[in-house]
Amino acid sequence: MATVDDSALIWTRPEPGTRRPKFTRDQIASTALAIADTEGFAAVSMRRIAGELGAGTMTLYYYVRTKDELVMLMDDAIMSEVLIPADELPAHWYDALTAIAERTWQVLMRHPWALHSLQRAPAGPNAMRHFEQSLAALAGTELDATAKFALLATVDDYVHGNVLRAAEFGAPAEDEARLDAVVQFGQTQLATGEFPHTRALFSGENAQNAFARIVRDASPLDRFRHGLSMLLDGVAHGMNLSFPDRRRGRRAQ
Amino acid sequence: MATVDDSALIWTRPEPGTRRPKFTRDQIASTALAIADTEGFAAVSMRRIAGELGAGTMTLYYYVRTKDELVMLMDDAIMSEVLIPADELPAHWYDALTAIAERTWQVLMRHPWALHSLQRAPAGPNAMRHFEQSLAALAGTELDATAKFALLATVDDYVHGNVLRAAEFGAPAEDEARLDAVVQFGQTQLATGEFPHTRALFSGENAQNAFARIVRDASPLDRFRHGLSMLLDGVAHGMNLSFPDRRRGRRAQ
DNA sequence: GTGTAGTGCGTACGCCGTACCAACAACGTT
DNA sequence: AACGTTGTTGGTACGGCGTACGCACTACAC
Numbered sequence: 001m002a003t004v005d006d007s008a009l010i011w012t013r014p015e016p017g018t019r020r021p022k023f024t025r026d027q028i029a030s031t032a033l034a035i036a037d038t039e040g041f042a043a044v045s046m047r048r049i050a051g052e053l054g055a056g057t058m059t060l061y062y063y064v065r066t067k068d069e070l071v072m073l074m075d076d077a078i079m080s081e082v083l084i085p086a087d088e089l090p091a092h093w094y095d096a097l098t099a100i101a102e103r104t105w106q107v108l109m110r111h112p113w114a115l116h117s118l119q120r121a122p123a124g125p126n127a128m129r130h131f132e133q134s135l136a137a138l139a140g141t142e143l144d145a146t147a148k149f150a151l152l153a154t155v156d157d158y159v160h161g162n163v164l165r166a167a168e169f170g171a172p173a174e175d176e177a178r179l180d181a182v183v184q185f186g187q188t189q190l191a192t193g194e195f196p197h198t199r200a201l202f203s204g205e206n207a208q209n210a211f212a213r214i215v216r217d218a219s220p221l222d223r224f225r226h227g228l229s230m231l232l233d234g235v236a237h238g239m240n241l242s243f244p245d246r247r248r249g250r251r252a253q
Numbered sequence: 254m255a256t257v258d259d260s261a262l263i264w265t266r267p268e269p270g271t272r273r274p275k276f277t278r279d280q281i282a283s284t285a286l287a288i289a290d291t292e293g294f295a296a297v298s299m300r301r302i303a304g305e306l307g308a309g310t311m312t313l314y315y316y317v318r319t320k321d322e323l324v325m326l327m328d329d330a331i332m333s334e335v336l337i338p339a340d341e342l343p344a345h346w347y348d349a350l351t352a353i354a355e356r357t358w359q360v361l362m363r364h365p366w367a368l369h370s371l372q373r374a375p376a377g378p379n380a381m382r383h384f385e386q387s388l389a390a391l392a393g394t395e396l397d398a399t400a401k402f403a404l405l406a407t408v409d410d411y412v413h414g415n416v417l418r419a420a421e422f423g424a425p426a427e428d429e430a431r432l433d434a435v436v437q438f439g440q441t442q443l444a445t446g447e448f449p450h451t452r453a454l455f456s457g458e459n460a461q462n463a464f465a466r467i468v469r470d471a472s473p474l475d476r477f478r479h480g481l482s483m484l485l486d487g488v489a490h491g492m493n494l495s496f497p498d499r500r501r502g503r504r505a506q
Numbered sequence: 507g508t509g510t511a512g513t514g515c516g517t518a519c520g521c522c523g524t525a526c527c528a529a530c531a532a533c534g535t536t
Numbered sequence: 537a538a539c540g541t542t543g544t545t546g547g548t549a550c551g552g553c554g555t556a557c558g559c560a561c562t563a564c565a566c
Binding site: 005006007008009011012115116119120122123125128129131132135136139145146148149150153154156157158159160161162164165167168175177178180181182185186188189194195196197198200201203217218223226227229230231232233234235237238239 | 258259260261262264265368369372373375376378381382384385388389392398399401402403406407409410411412413414415417418420421428430431433434435438439441442447448449450451453454456470471476479480482483484485486487488490491492
């Protein structure tokens with residue numbers, strides 16, 4: 001009796017502390033984060049984290065009810081990185097949204113595994129702050145609630161989708177041999193003649209060089225920016241919003 | 254000696270068959286697909302698939318070298334669903350891209366787990382066909398190779414990102430109690446006053462109703478379409494492409 | 507009928523998350 | 537200073553996972 005509500009989110013349960021425990025949730029989360037960043041999300045196991053901390057495995061369960069909760073803490077830590085210091089947020093909605101999106105992109109690219117776990121996690125405090133900040137970026141516009149929501153969701157969708165793809169290219173370069181196998185399979189397929197347009201895209205040069213050219217033609221960040229600006233341009237037109245006036249220092253709207 | 258190259262992709266290894274095996278890769282993949290669709294990707298285990306097929310677990314390894322390869326087969330099966338019959342592809346790039354994106358969206362929404370596994374998988378034959386078809390959609394434009402590639406990547410990014418988010422809302426309604434806990438946590442946070450803009454978004458009504466209103470204001474598909482059209486409008490302006498002329502039957506460009 | 511090699515799969519190993527519960531130690535009380 | 541309470545630690549064990557290894561079976565060529 002008087003047990004804690006089983007469905008309560010971890011944010012609503014205070015960290016244990018009446019008798020000075022050996023660890024904190026933050027310590028545990030950041031240990032897990034370090035493992036995920038250096039060895040991939042798959043390397044994050046309760047045994048591994050505990051080992052890293054010099055603790056018994058089951059000790060972690062005194063701070064956290066399940067591994068999913070621990071992942072929530074990791075996600076929330078990451079979301080804290082995407083927050084922009086209030087005084088650095090540009091005044092114009094277009095610039096503000098761009099700044100937020102770019103920062104989000106950079107953070108997620110540093111922790112690409114977060115997208116997988118973020119999916120299941122309901123918004124934690126820092127995710128709410130991110131949303132709040134995004135709304136603040138739109139405060140100067142005259143959009144109604146539904147439009148604001150739709151706009152922010154669309155931008156976030158693009159950011160997440162881009163990271164999903166970009167992260168897979170920037171990955172640990174794979175196996176070398178594996179990569180060769182992939183390229184060679186691609187070439188074999190192209191040779192079948194079933195892919196005339198794709199073949200034309202790689203006109204002349206061999207596929208590997210062409211692929212490298214396309215990849216190096218623009219950095220992942222540049223490609224992200226380009227897509228984002230197209231999206232925001234479409235938004236500005238479709239929602240009747242102003243563009244920032246870049247010719248002078250003034251900020252329209 | 255004379256063993257198969259370890260790094261060879263599954264597509265390059267022929268299915269076993271000199272002596273009429275009991276199963277086929279297709280059978281195995283579609284069994285796995287059925288499990289994933291009805292019970293989630295986590296329920297897909299080698300033991301489970303084998304059980305479903307009435308086979309010994311290790312039998313699967315005669316058809317497939319690792320579970321990852323099996324997942325590639327699943328992904329490729331899904332990618333086959335997104336292909337549009339050649340004669341149904343609209344002539345104008347804008348309509349064609351919209352059709353491809355919508356179909357992709359619908360397929361991925363039916364198999365939301367695919368996004369997780371798709372990330373690691375190098376493009377299989379059907380993924381290549383999808384790319385080829387996307388290029389075909391742009392055949393009428395005057396974009397160069399780099400621009401085409403960038404455009405398609407951007408659209409795919411948005412589609413994947415949208416599914417990533419939308420799928421999490423349309424999920425199995427969760428726990429009821431769990432959902433209550435999430436809503437209640439949100440309200441508590443709003444009450445702190447740290448989130449004025451978010452609070453304003455839910456003006457008046459209580460948060461749960463407001464949330465429900467925003468969700469039902471537009472179906473996930475409508476919201477996807479809206480974002481996609483904004484993106485494509487931005488693309489059309491930014492890349493100097495024509496819009497389809499909807500007033501008559503003719504197709505510009 | 508017999509030999510061979512393609513096919514099926516049982517066993518076992520080392521991972522995983524975590525339920526259960528005994529042991530330990532920090533503190534309030536006396 | 538001694539004790540009892542209870543917050544904190546973590547050992548053991550269970551049922552899952554992917555899959556390496558290698559033996560058993562059997563379909564077919566001869």
